[in-house]
Amino acid sequence: MRLSLSKKIIFYILLTISAVLIFAPAIIAFLMSFMSSQDILTGKIIPTSLTLDNYIQVFDRSPLLHYLINSFIVSFLIMFGQLILASLAAYAFVFLNFKGRDALFFVFIATMMVPFEASIIPNFQTIRDLGWIDSYQGLSIPFFAMAFGTFLLRQNFKQIPKELKEASEIAGIGDLKFYFTVVLPVAKTSLITLGVYGFLSAWNMYLWPLLATTNDEVRTVQIGLRQLQTQEQLNEWGIIMAGAIIVVLPTLVLLFLGQKKLQQGLAEGALK
Amino acid sequence: MKQVELINLSKSYEKQTEVLNEINLSIDEGEFFVLVGPSGSGKSTLLRMIAGLEDITSGVLKINEKVVNHLPPKDRDLSMVFQNYALYPHLSVEQNILFGLHAKKVAKKEQQKRLHETADMMGLGSLLKRKPKQLSGGQRQRVALARSVVSECPLCLMDEPLSNLDAKLRAHMRMEIRRLQKRLGLTMVYVTHDQVEAMTMGDRIMVLNEGKIQQVGDPITLYNEPANLFVASFIGSPKMNMGQAKIEDHHLVIENELKIPLDLTELLKITKNKGLTVGMRAEHIFRGEAEETTHLLEVVNVEQLGNETLLTFEIGKELWTAKWLGQWQVSVGNKVPVNISMKNMSFFDSETGELIKAASTPTNQEVVAI
Numbered sequence: 001m002r003l004s005l006s007k008k009i010i011f012y013i014l015l016t017i018s019a020v021l022i023f024a025p026a027i028i029a030f031l032m033s034f035m036s037s038q039d040i041l042t043g044k045i046i047p048t049s050l051t052l053d054n055y056i057q058v059f060d061r062s063p064l065l066h067y068l069i070n071s072f073i074v075s076f077l078i079m080f081g082q083l084i085l086a087s088l089a090a091y092a093f094v095f096l097n098f099k100g101r102d103a104l105f106f107v108f109i110a111t112m113m114v115p116f117e118a119s120i121i122p123n124f125q126t127i128r129d130l131g132w133i134d135s136y137q138g139l140s141i142p143f144f145a146m147a148f149g150t151f152l153l154r155q156n157f158k159q160i161p162k163e164l165k166e167a168s169e170i171a172g173i174g175d176l177k178f179y180f181t182v183v184l185p186v187a188k189t190s191l192i193t194l195g196v197y198g199f200l201s202a203w204n205m206y207l208w209p210l211l212a213t214t215n216d217e218v219r220t221v222q223i224g225l226r227q228l229q230t231q232e233q234l235n236e237w238g239i240i241m242a243g244a245i246i247v248v249l250p251t252l253v254l255l256f257l258g259q260k261k262l263q264q265g266l267a268e269g270a271l272k
Numbered sequence: 273m274k275q276v277e278l279i280n281l282s283k284s285y286e287k288q289t290e291v292l293n294e295i296n297l298s299i300d301e302g303e304f305f306v307l308v309g310p311s312g313s314g315k316s317t318l319l320r321m322i323a324g325l326e327d328i329t330s331g332v333l334k335i336n337e338k339v340v341n342h343l344p345p346k347d348r349d350l351s352m353v354f355q356n357y358a359l360y361p362h363l364s365v366e367q368n369i370l371f372g373l374h375a376k377k378v379a380k381k382e383q384q385k386r387l388h389e390t391a392d393m394m395g396l397g398s399l400l401k402r403k404p405k406q407l408s409g410g411q412r413q414r415v416a417l418a419r420s421v422v423s424e425c426p427l428c429l430m431d432e433p434l435s436n437l438d439a440k441l442r443a444h445m446r447m448e449i450r451r452l453q454k455r456l457g458l459t460m461v462y463v464t465h466d467q468v469e470a471m472t473m474g475d476r477i478m479v480l481n482e483g484k485i486q487q488v489g490d491p492i493t494l495y496n497e498p499a500n501l502f503v504a505s506f507i508g509s510p511k512m513n514m515g516q517a518k519i520e521d522h523h524l525v526i527e528n529e530l531k532i533p534l535d536l537t538e539l540l541k542i543t544k545n546k547g548l549t550v551g552m553r554a555e556h557i558f559r560g561e562a563e564e565t566t567h568l569l570e571v572v573n574v575e576q577l578g579n580e581t582l583l584t585f586e587i588g589k590e591l592w593t594a595k596w597l598g599q600w601q602v603s604v605g606n607k608v609p610v611n612i613s614m615k616n617m618s619f620f621d622s623e624t625g626e627l628i629k630a631a632s633t634p635t636n637q638e639v640v641a642i
Contacts, residue, residue, distance in 0.1 A: 161358060163354040163355075166323075166352075166358070167352065167354065167419075169324075169344070169345045169346065170324075170325075170345045170351065170352050171375055171376075171423070172346030172372065172375040173346075173371075173372070173375045182360055182362075186360075186361060
């Protein structure tokens with residue numbers, strides 16, 4: 001599209017303003033994490049001096065590193081659990097013929113309409129009765145089965161020509177081998193997308209880890225972040241912001257890496 | 273020896289729609305057998321039933337004298353080439369070719385030996401490390417063939433393998449597949465909708481329409497003595513000229529327009545004189561020399577093919593085509609002298625479509641056996 005210079009200038013100004021508006025909270029948080037509490041309390045936006053004190057403080061005052069590790073463990077568990085279960089379910093829905101397959105799939109999809117909050121009480125009771133409170137499995141297993149992931153992968157698997165399956169059948173390759181050697185490599189792109197999505201939503205979970213944990217041993221970083229805020233004293237915003245920046249970092253790294261991988265995956269052509 | 277035998281084989285979906293109806297057929301070892309028919313005739317379904325990809329509703333399927341109705345595809349000792357080649361997009365040519373051999377637990381050394389033999393035979397030697405998307409259509413086709421050859425199964429099934437190629441390459445691959453089959457002594461079951469492919473490749477052809485066998489035979493028999501109107505119009509290009517005919521005061525009248533004096537020796541075999549359809553091959557409408565001219569027909573279309581000329585005439589509602597060797601300068605609207613005689617006509621029953629009598633002279637040159 002060709003634009004005249006005046007139009008271009010207007011567009012760029014508008015885009016810049018909206019970009020700044022959208023990004024402002026993040027920028028302010030980033031700047032605040034380097035400011036001394038004096039600067040913050042006087043309401044300055046541009047720091048008079050830069051300091052790393054907040055970052056040192058945040059690791060000193062709370063077991064943030066421990067929380068980070070917990071978060072990684074739980075997020076990876078959920079990510080792999082989701083990938084394995086969703087891809088297996090999607091495989092069954094696409095490549096195996098059984099009675100009532102489509103009906104079952106619609107029931108499966110319908111569960112997407114039930115929000116997680118609605119199932120939180122039965123989930124909590126199950127976890128409690130299994131004695132999984134304060135454990136990694138209690139934090140992760142309720143999220144393994146994922147209708148959305150199954151749906152996404154099913155759509156992707158459907159694009160694999162059924163002749164590939166038939167050729168494998170004739171060559172004597174069983175379902176499991178076909179799943180590992182053909183379906184998974186061919187659907188790599190979707191698996192990565194789903195993996196990134198699963199990891200991020202697990203990383204950002206707040207409500208469930210709050211309910212399913214009672215001590216700092218297995219708590220995740222989002223709760224740790226909340227703990228930095230205090231009810232009684234004056235909040236030290238610099239420290240809170242430093243914590244927030246640290247928590248956001250893995251997300252950003254993953255997004256950048258994932259994006260690169262995604263583009264690679266997309267560039268790889270399909271059949272024909 | 274019979275490699276494949278079909279006894280009263282039927283296929284229907286949900287016990288209602290009949291796709292295939294009582295198919296009886298046997299295919300010999302080392303034979304190139306072509307299943308041909310228009311789309312929806314059930315030819316692919318039949319092939320998939322032989323492969324084991326489709327359930328058999330009723331009847332018996334034997335491979336190597338053994339009933340295989342409920343045997344899974346891998347135990348039927350056959351290979352298959354698909355229309356879209358079914359190459360694994362993430363594997364290299366080499367891995368694609370060897371894919372099935374891993375499952376069959378063929379030794380590594382033997383795998384490599386077969387791979388190189390096959391690759392050399394197919395001219396794929398330099399392409400082994402490429403991915404399918406880096407290959408042209410013809411090369412992909414060859415990889416698919418190589419995959420089937422490398423399995424060394426005695427029976428090979430092909431489902432319209434050439435339909436994705438352009439005309440020139442198709443003609444070339446036709447020959448290559450045929451040579452390969454003869455060299456390896458494979459039994460081939462080949463599905464196509466293209467009657468040219470069927471005629472040029474098959475040792476025997478089966479014409480299928482709406483799930484029923486129309487005729488089984490070698491290509492020349494199908495061409496000269498089509499069992500019914502369907503086969504007559506399906507086999508041969510340009511298609512056989514057809515017309516409704518009746519006998520009126522010592523003349524055969526075609527489409528109420530063309531009158532041909534009755535030839536008594538020919539007439540003896542035609543007992544019916546109502547509901548008669550005549551069929552005549554394009555090459556049997558000769559150019560009429562001085563006294564042999566039987567009719568003067570107006571040309572409605574001319575197609576110059578270089579080595580031959582196709583002339584189209586209007587006979588009643590039908591369009592008839594004549595094929596003359598050589599180049600003839602005829603323009604649309606001209607009246608040309610032709611020679612049409614009863615001895616070159618095939619007669620069919622209009623109601624049942626069955627052949628009553630085939631043309632007496634199959635070709636204008638006598639069939640020469642060398």
